Amino acid sequence: MATEALGDERPALFLRKATGLVRGWSVRDSLIYAVLATNFVTLGMYEFTFAGPAFPQGQMLTAVIISAILVSFLVIAYTGLIVTIPRAGGDYVWQTRILGSGLGFVMAATGWWFILWLWAPIYGNILAVQLFEPLWATLGSPSGAAWFGTKNGIFVVTLITIVLAGILVSIGMAGYARIQKWAFYGGLAGFAVIVVLLLFNSHASFVSSFNLEAHKLFGINHAYTAINAAAHKAGYTPPAMSFGPLGPTMLLVPAMMFFILWPNWGATLYGEIRGASDFRRVFRGMFFGLWITVALVVIFFLLAAKTFGWDFYQNANAATYNAVSPIPIWPYPVMFAGWLVHNAAFQVILILLMSLWFFGWVGTLFLSSTRVIFAAAFDRILPDRAAEVSERRKVPLYSLILMLLPAVGLGAVYAYWSTFRTWTLDATLVIAVTYLFSAIAVVLLPWLKRDLWNASPASKVKLLGVPVVPAAGVITIGLLVFNLVEWLINDNYFVNDPKSLIFMGAMYVLAIVVYVAARIVRRRQGIDLGLINKEIPVE
Numbered sequence: 001m002a003t004e005a006l007g008d009e010r011p012a013l014f015l016r017k018a019t020g021l022v023r024g025w026s027v028r029d030s031l032i033y034a035v036l037a038t039n040f041v042t043l044g045m046y047e048f049t050f051a052g053p054a055f056p057q058g059q060m061l062t063a064v065i066i067s068a069i070l071v072s073f074l075v076i077a078y079t080g081l082i083v084t085i086p087r088a089g090g091d092y093v094w095q096t097r098i099l100g101s102g103l104g105f106v107m108a109a110t111g112w113w114f115i116l117w118l119w120a121p122i123y124g125n126i127l128a129v130q131l132f133e134p135l136w137a138t139l140g141s142p143s144g145a146a147w148f149g150t151k152n153g154i155f156v157v158t159l160i161t162i163v164l165a166g167i168l169v170s171i172g173m174a175g176y177a178r179i180q181k182w183a184f185y186g187g188l189a190g191f192a193v194i195v196v197l198l199l200f201n202s203h204a205s206f207v208s209s210f211n212l213e214a215h216k217l218f219g220i221n222h223a224y225t226a227i228n229a230a231a232h233k234a235g236y237t238p239p240a241m242s243f244g245p246l247g248p249t250m251l252l253v254p255a256m257m258f259f260i261l262w263p264n265w266g267a268t269l270y271g272e273i274r275g276a277s278d279f280r281r282v283f284r285g286m287f288f289g290l291w292i293t294v295a296l297v298v299i300f301f302l303l304a305a306k307t308f309g310w311d312f313y314q315n316a317n318a319a320t321y322n323a324v325s326p327i328p329i330w331p332y333p334v335m336f337a338g339w340l341v342h343n344a345a346f347q348v349i350l351i352l353l354m355s356l357w358f359f360g361w362v363g364t365l366f367l368s369s370t371r372v373i374f375a376a377a378f379d380r381i382l383p384d385r386a387a388e389v390s391e392r393r394k395v396p397l398y399s400l401i402l403m404l405l406p407a408v409g410l411g412a413v414y415a416y417w418s419t420f421r422t423w424t425l426d427a428t429l430v431i432a433v434t435y436l437f438s439a440i441a442v443v444l445l446p447w448l449k450r451d452l453w454n455a456s457p458a459s460k461v462k463l464l465g466v467p468v469v470p471a472a473g474v475i476t477i478g479l480l481v482f483n484l485v486e487w488l489i490n491d492n493y494f495v496n497d498p499k500s501l502i503f504m505g506a507m508y509v510l511a512i513v514v515y516v517a518a519r520i521v522r523r524r525q526g527i528d529l530g531l532i533n534k535e536i537p538v539e
Contacts, residue, residue, distance in 0.1 A: 021271055021396075022173075024173035027281045029273070030282075030289075034265070035292050035293055036364065041187065042358050047255065047258045051252055053321035053322065054493070059239065059244065060301070073475040076472035077472045077476045079469070082267060083456060088271030090372065092109070092372045094438055094441050097452075098444060101530060105511065106508060108376070112431075114507045115504075116403065117407045120161055124157040131355045131358065132148045133148050135352075158411035162404060162411065164359070165365040166403075171393060172393030172394055180360045183361075186353060195299065203306070205340065206339075209339045218326075227325060238314035265368055271371070316336075337350070374396040380522055423499055426500040427504075435476075439473045443474055
């Protein structure tokens with residue numbers, strides 16, 4: 001061991017002999033986590049509102065399928081990394097061991113720690129438009145629904161989101177698994193109700209119901225026609241549902257990544273998942289999680305086309321996108337489907353049932369990130385306290401605090417300073433950069449860490465004699481570079497604001513400062529952090 005070479009009188013490289021974490025999840029739990037991370041409702045439905053109108057010639061159904069095929073290679077690449085080093089910390093551990101301690105810390109700390117502070121108000125906004133606004137509107141208070149879009153409303157919902165995420169993480173992996181399981185099953189039950197409503201009601205019935213409920217709740221006459229007219233007046237022409245043309249559809253792929261790029265969101269947790277060294281089991285968890293999401297999207301699109309009318313669904317999104325919608329709240333398809341039953345109690349229950357997709361998902365805001373902070377503290381880059389684990393639930397509580405407190409402060413800034421909101425637009429881009437460096441790591445792994453690679457189950461997975469995992473890493477690099485370039489050069493993705501890029505650059509600078517400070521402090525304590533990439537953290 002490198003730590004033994006330092007001598008007994010000097011501190012060990014790792015904080016202690018074992019992490020103190022326990023394997024509290026099964027692969028099935030990781031599969032559910034992957035489905036919730038690529039969340040068809042909270043992320044998918046939300047993103048469809050902007051993607052279709054931004055690229056009006058593209059085909060969303062085709063784009064979703066193409067995106068999922070490409071992301072499947074990312075799943076293979078990450079599976080290879082997980083089974084090679086199945087430790088808590090994921091991207092941080094792999095990048096520090098393969099690419100170097102400094103580079104790995106900067107990429108992972110920025111992509112999994114600092115950036116996730118900024119996602120709290122983003123999660124909060126989704127909670128507002130998918131639960132509070134349609135709920136208040138259904139209960140007969142459009143003005144109450146509108147309050148959630150005010151500065152105070154944004155901050156309150158952000159705080160609710162942070163509290164919910166903090167509670168879910170604090171109850172431990174086993175407790176979280178139980179909650180996400182029931183939220184997932186409840187959410188599927190809600191989706192089944194929507195399937196039945198859309199399957200057994202006609203288009204004409206929906207038009208009549210939509211007009212009736214929109215008039216009752218918002219006082220809008222002939223709302224179905226009004227929405228179509230508003231989108232047309234804004235210059236939008238919805239494409240028919242088909243499988244072409246390919247060129248404009250490929251421009252939708254980077255937009256689809258905002259919800260479908262995350263089946264590996266649980267990769268930082270695999271130090272706490274049973275069977276993490278089994279390539280097939282790990283692969284199945286992420287792969288089937290991804291394709292369950294795709295199946296739900298396809299079902300929803302086909303039924304929306306049948307009952308809503310594909311033109312109307314796209315027009316409703318376009319009218320909101322262009323800020324000309326006669327409906328004063330976000331066009332939530334769940335609320336529209338509920339209008340097929342003219343009963344407020346039923347509509348409220350359906351909205352609440354579908355909100356389980358959010359409540360099962362909200363813990364992803366902090367859960368994966370706490371393990372990156374924990375791993376960095378276990379490696380002694382961050383203060384030792386951040387790697388302390390609670391006795392009962394085996395939760396790194398101080399790591400959680402390092403997520404909670406900054407998120408509250410930045411959530412307040414986001415709510416009350418509108419300029420700052422534009423600074424957060426590149427949050428997704430930074431996470432993709434982190435993924436990119438992990439993809440580079442898996443491609444270089446057989447050359448930089450030959451012994452580690454040869455001992456890994458991933459090295460045995462071959463097709464026609466070619467190692468599958470590094471090849472999947474090359475394809476993943478291509479996918480991520482394509483997305484990053486498009487996000488940076490095309491204004492329609494809304495993630496290339498110059499001030500946002502500067503702000504994200506400052507986050508990388510902050511990570512560099514933290515790492516350099518840690519190197520100096522630990523050197524004075526007799527610890528060489530440069531040795532991190534020569535050691536694998538113990539379990």
